[in-house]
């Protein structure tokens with residue numbers, strides 16, 4: 001059973017509009033924090049397609065944020081399955097991985113440290 005379900009499309013459409021709006025707001029907020037984005041939150045940078053809908057609920061599936069670089073922060077929006085392609089151990093998409101090994105750990109440790117101070 002899914003958490004949210006709608007009897008007709010009207011409900012999911014309203015929900016999707018609200019969702020899309022909040023995704024844009026979030027995007028805007030991050031852009032203001034000196035974070036660079038390679039693309040728009042509605043399109044996947046790997047395959048170029050827009051957000052997919054859950055077949056059952058007709059709810060949009062927000063794209064994932066993939067860090068292309070951590071210092072400085074550069075982010076690209078991708079589908080979950082396309083994200084797996086970027087990090088494919090055998091054939092990674094190296095043009096979208098511009099950070100050094102260990103950067104992500106350093107980044108999340110820093111974030112944790114900042115969080116602890118707040």
Ligand SMILES: [Zn+2]
Nearest residue numbers: 044047079082
């Ligand atoms: Zn994609």
Ligand SMILES: [Zn+2]
Nearest residue numbers: 066067083087
């Ligand atoms: Zn990633």
